[in-house]
Amino acid sequence: MVDQSTSGTQPGHTSYPRVFSPGKIGTLTLANRSMVAPLTRTSATVDGKVLPPMVDYYAEFARGGWGLVIAEATYIDLAYSQGYNNQPGMAYGVQQQSWKPVVEAAHKAGMPIFLQIYHGGAINQGNHWKVDSISASPIQPLGEQIDRYGGEGPFQKPREITRQEMKEVVASYANAARLAADIGFDGIEVHGANGYLPDQFLTVYTNQRTDEYGGPLHNRLRFHLEVMQAVRDAVPNKPVGVRISQTKVNDLSYAWPGGIKDAEYIFPALAETGIDFIHVSAHLGAVPVFNQELSLAGLAKKLSGITIIGNGKLHDPKLAEDLIARGEVDFFSVGKGALADPAWARKIADGQAPIPFDPGMTSPLATIANTAAWRKKQAAKVG
Numbered sequence: 001m002v003d004q005s006t007s008g009t010q011p012g013h014t015s016y017p018r019v020f021s022p023g024k025i026g027t028l029t030l031a032n033r034s035m036v037a038p039l040t041r042t043s044a045t046v047d048g049k050v051l052p053p054m055v056d057y058y059a060e061f062a063r064g065g066w067g068l069v070i071a072e073a074t075y076i077d078l079a080y081s082q083g084y085n086n087q088p089g090m091a092y093g094v095q096q097q098s099w100k101p102v103v104e105a106a107h108k109a110g111m112p113i114f115l116q117i118y119h120g121g122a123i124n125q126g127n128h129w130k131v132d133s134i135s136a137s138p139i140q141p142l143g144e145q146i147d148r149y150g151g152e153g154p155f156q157k158p159r160e161i162t163r164q165e166m167k168e169v170v171a172s173y174a175n176a177a178r179l180a181a182d183i184g185f186d187g188i189e190v191h192g193a194n195g196y197l198p199d200q201f202l203t204v205y206t207n208q209r210t211d212e213y214g215g216p217l218h219n220r221l222r223f224h225l226e227v228m229q230a231v232r233d234a235v236p237n238k239p240v241g242v243r244i245s246q247t248k249v250n251d252l253s254y255a256w257p258g259g260i261k262d263a264e265y266i267f268p269a270l271a272e273t274g275i276d277f278i279h280v281s282a283h284l285g286a287v288p289v290f291n292q293e294l295s296l297a298g299l300a301k302k303l304s305g306i307t308i309i310g311n312g313k314l315h316d317p318k319l320a321e322d323l324i325a326r327g328e329v330d331f332f333s334v335g336k337g338a339l340a341d342p343a344w345a346r347k348i349a350d351g352q353a354p355i356p357f358d359p360g361m362t363s364p365l366a367t368i369a370n371t372a373a374w375r376k377k378q379a380a381k382v383g
């Protein structure tokens with residue numbers, strides 16, 4: 001706790017009363033409104049099993065005062081879903097059991113933990129199970145493979161997913177959700193954002209289909225809706241939600257072409273599948289969009305009426321407090337700020353300054369080992 005007599009600052013829990021008030025997501029009550037955003041660390045085995053350093057890494061967040069941790073993008077089948085080398089999986093029993101110590105460590109520290117489930121589609125730069133990739137349409141992804149996840153050069157051109165494969169993928173999302181729930185994950189987030197498979201269906205230039213999954217917006221959102229419906233049905237008793245964004249890992253400038261009109265269809269349609277929350281990711285999560293007075297998260301709240309998690313440079317607790325006060329979000333997640341300081345939430349509550357993010361923490365690779373090495377080097381400099 002900061003010494004009030006000398007610092008003159010209030011402890012965070014009184015400066016940010018809304019951030020540090022309990023909140024409900026589905027049937028679950030969280031101690032406060034802060035969440036660790038999902039963060040890919042490419043630190044599992046080559047065949048997608050969780051390793052001990054990942055357990056320690058998640059345990060550190062669990063002790064860090066957050067309301068919830070959302071564990072990293074985790075692939076759902078032993079076919080085309082894996083996107084990155086050393087990404088963890090939740091496709092079958094062996095991968096499932098390897099996650100158990102993570103869940104146990106979180107729960108031991110009193111922290112609920114959700115799993116983010118993922119299909120990379122065309123964004124495939126490292127797949128232990130398949131060499132080629134699939135997507136809504138055979139369109140080569142923009143940009144270059146992501147170097148912090150060990151990729152280099154252009155992405156390969158995917159082939160068009162078949163209707164049969166689409167059914168199998170939907171079933172795999174449901175299976176992964178069930179496997180996660182069965183070992184005690186407290187909720188499931190489907191990765192519907194950032195340019196991965198569901199977002200490849202939603203995005204105009206990666207979806208050139210002429211069937212009922214292509215063309216107008218209600219067709220392009222159909223795959224998202226089928227996935228969410230299947231996951232909702234697979235896990236009826238725990239919180240289930242979806243992450244949504246406009247931009248992508250390989251395209252930071254994409255915006256929904258219909259602007260507010262698209263938002264008016266997307267958010268209510270997702271909510272109608274019976275999910276508990278929408279996690280809205282934006283580069284600047286607090287900034288109004290589409291010439292409206294609300295952030296994208298605020299629009300999601302207004303248009304869907306369900307629980308909303310905001311994200312995007314919300315490690316400034318004042319921004320988060322204001323978004324909650326204005327009713328734009330119910331919760332907020334922190335990405336780079338959490339990576340920089342796993343105890344961000346506890347420090348804000350205690351009126352202390354968290355360690356700020358530095359790109360060195362995720363370079364040359366965004367692995368847990370590299371972040372640890374960076375911290376050690378900094379500590380040696382200070383010492």
Ligand SMILES: Cc1cc2nc3c(=O)[nH]c(=O)nc-3n(C[C@H](O)[C@H](O)[C@H](O)COP(=O)(O)O)c2cc1C
Pocket residue numbers: 037038039040041072073116191193194243281311312313314315333334335336337362366
């Ligand atoms: C190293 C790294 C890994 C990430 N991995 C994921 C991921 O697995 N799933 C996801 O939805 N977003 C992922 N993101 C995006 C973050 O969750 C978050 O949306 C982004 O960092 C913006 O929030 P911030 O401004 O608080 O950092 C990742 C970001 C970083 C920096």
